[in-house]
Amino acid sequence: MSDASSGPARRPAVRAWLFDLDNTLHDASSAVFGVLSPAMTDYIAQELALEPAEADALRRRYWQRYGATLLGLIRHHGIEPAHFLHQTHLLPGLEERLRCHAHDVAALRRLPGRKYILTNAPRAYALRVLRRLGFLDVFDGVFSIEDMRVFGHWRPKPDPRMLQRICVRLRLAPRQCALVEDTLEHQKGARRIGMRTVWMQRWAHRAGLCCSARPPYVDRRVRRLAALCR
Structure with missing residues (x-):
């Protein structure tokens, strides 16, 4: 058996x-990321008083190191999470770009x-x-x-x-x-x-x-x- x-x-x-x-x-690469990444860079430049190129490099470095840009900004600069998330995700016209x-x-x-x-x-x-x-x-x-x-x-x-x-x-x-x-x-x-x-x-x-x-x-x-x- x-x-x-x-x-x-x-x-x-x-x-x-x-x-x-x-x-x-x-398809976020076409509809969102082209707007979202600059929005994050602009936020970092304004909040940390950095030149745009420096802010963009910092955004990329934190994303690669922590998996999310926000984590690096919290740990190293004391950025308020709710303010960062709101300001960077306003994304006017988002709905028209989504498919x-x-x-x-x-x-x-x-x-x-x-x-x-x-x-x-x-x-x-x-x-x-x-x-x-x-x-x-x-x-x-x-x-x-x-x-x-x-x-x-x-x-x-x-x-x-x-x-x-x-x-x-x-x-x-x-x-x-x-x-x-x-x-x-x-x-x-x-x-x-x-x-x-x-x-x-x-x-x-x-x-x-x-x-x-x-x-x-x-x-x-x-x-x-x-x-x-x-």
Whole structure:
């Protein structure tokens, strides 16, 4: 008699999908980043009394070092987070630049399991984007950068401590959650705690990312949201 328990263990079904927003659900490289990055540079130049070139270099350095420009500004300059997030994400005319397709909305509606946004952007910006793209009622909730504090410290993606806290809030084990994300560094953090990882490559070429190889910490790579339903 064969022993059914001797076969390979099946991975549990994904019960919660955590979706990044920019360059995962929409083409932020074309619609947002060309405006957002200068807005951050202008803010840094004004608040820290720097020349534009110095401010831009500082913005890039903090983003590369901490995963979010805001963290460097808090740690080294005492910038008020709420003021920074509000001023840099005013983005007049944002809605007119956003584009979406009906089949993306339909694909998310078909996808089984709970669905959440997990973004390093502020909540007000995320809600504007979701509302304009027609995604707002598709998601069960939004985890924005305002929610990414652990014991009083800011822990945005890819910090595994924050990701673990999100799983606790969802009352799920990490292996029951999947992160759908365009940024590979963020997927490393998810894999460290045992999350499933999906690399969205739909707009990778515009972000300057190589699309040829799938890193070992990525479970799947997709170019369309409909691929998640299979």
